[in-house]
Amino acid sequence: MSTAKDLMTTKFHALRPDMSVADAVKSFKEASENEERKVFGIMVTDRHSRLVGMLSMYDILLYLRPKHVHIWGMMDDIEAEGLMDQACERLKSIRVADIMTPDVITVTSDTHLMVVLDLMIKKHIRRVPVVEGEKIKGIIYISTLFYHLLARVKS
Amino acid sequence: MTIIVKQNVLKDLAVKDVMRRQVLRLPEDATIEKNINFLIKYKLNALLLTAKKNEPTGVVSKTDIMSAYYASLPIESPARDIMSSPPLFCGADDSLESALDKMRAEGIYRLYARERASQSVVGVLAYPDVVGLLYLYCSRCEYSLVNRIRKKLETDEVSRFRVKDVMTPTVRSFRENDSLLTIMEGLSAYRFGAVLITGENDRAVGVVSKTDLILAYAHGVSSSDSARTVMFSPVLSCDETEFLEGAIRTMIFSEVHRLFVHRGDPQNIVGVLSLTDAARARSGSCRACVSSRIKVDLHD
16 A cells, blocks of 8 residues: 655755745755756745745745736736836745745655545645654655556556 | 716726625634734735634734734734624625725725625725726726827826825824834824834835734834834835826835825925725726716706
């Protein structure tokens, strides 16, 4: 029986809650290079290495999205560059904890892979940390799960 | 007999045409810290709190959180302790006019909209969204400034509102050395969303808003620290002779609720223009719009 521990990646990056979002963006780039995969979300841990949240590219984009975007969409006299400059200026005072998702869905090492799959689908999540007690053991990415399951289809 | 009926561009609109349909809720025992996270992340000014069975029981606004910061409440406290209760509602099918009247009468900045049959909350109505809609109307209007420029029309027969016509001509300012506690007292006493911060020789050096204060609370900044530590700078301002249309555009564009208004020199701040005031005026940004609001009905 395949469980979470069989598929989890034990090499992962983590962000700190009081880190600036600008530094977090740098970490996304570094993590992608180090892990040789595109990293779309990183776990956030406190100083005792306990999981306190998850910051995804989506969270950062959500913050960059203009508040009145439904108005901009109907108008043709908007300079997109100026909008993003404003958004990036606002981002300077924002920390990881301010925009991360604090409620993270986790599994344990012995959670069945089908349960992990079910969680990813039902909760619309692409990565699930594997946690034992207060310790992070690893993380399962949807792509790893996908290729693991699809390998059987191929054969 | 001639009856003059006052009209405005918002007439015939229902709350559901203007409201935001995404209403974020948190359980009332969620911590203040989590409420701040949601307010910042989703760029909201308030959250709806619910009890068991998803029943809406209160609202937590940036003002409520600022009060908690002022009172040095632990940030892990449940939002229940600081929420305003009960939430105020309107019907999604109610006329926008009646909802705006209710907001003005109650002195509040948002109403939650319920569907009549199920009584479930389906939207939220707030002033910035009303101004956004007005701005959209303005931009599409053949008399709008943008369209006049686009058509290269040299004459402008429309008498346009300028910022000085609608701004509040008084400004409350604080010193950059004033503590955050002093700033919060000022914001609370005058019911402002932000205040101007001045430095040496009374120069305008920044702005402290409720958003800056709730972030300071979340970041563990002491409330006895100075305004300088959290203020946003430079001051966003416009000249008092600027067209209202342009100023509203700047506010929506920069996602701010107010612009400080200067006379000539950007350091000479003479007033404030807020989105809320613009929404309360309930008209577009030029007098063409105002005159079209007067409908003359002829009766035998």
